[in-house]
Amino acid sequence: DVKVTQSSRYLVKRTGEKVFLECVQDMDHENMFWYRQDPGLGLRLIYFSYDVKMKEKGDIPEGYSVSREKKERFSLILESASTNQTSMYLCASSPQRYTATYEQYFGPGTRLTVT
């Protein structure tokens, strides 16, 4: 079974703090994704990576950065957390074979609250 794990289920941080969200997958997938999910707005892609040290911006990259030093690990960094970054953060991975791009496997999510 594909397993995608995220470092925390719940996180509370203060405005201005630097926040690290970690994601690890154990299926040797090339593609990894960070989304946020908010009521009424659905899933929105922040960043994705299709290889180690490679990253691409999604729809809403402002205020975030990412790091992929190893194939299995994809980190999301909030450089200076703000209250509008309070959200559910979801990591996903997918194999890089044709037809499989939308076969994405998600972690349990991190519910981040910024106060």
Place this chain on the structure above:
Amino acid sequence: DAKTTQPTSMDCAEGRAANLPCNHSTISGNEYVYWYRQIHSQGPQYIIHGLKNNETNEMASLIITEDRKSSTLILPHATLRDTAVYYCIVRVASNAGNMLTFGGGTRLMVKP
């Protein structure tokens, strides 16, 4: 990307088959049909995908009509844990990273 239409909600008795329909009348020849679900407060879960042939895996079966304008996801023996919102999406396949977006979906309630 082709637009999809799903019923807003459905009920199913525990142990019975749940048949969830999806209309995608504008689907093009190179677009695949994908199904996901999301249980409350959890991340989305990939279920199955297909192009034109029927597909089956350990979770579900996907039946795609011959004209590909609609499909049905079948959960053969629904359990209470299958209560979730089910999303049908239609996308062109590729190797590149791509954003997943969900429409309204069908809220399936499995009842004892």
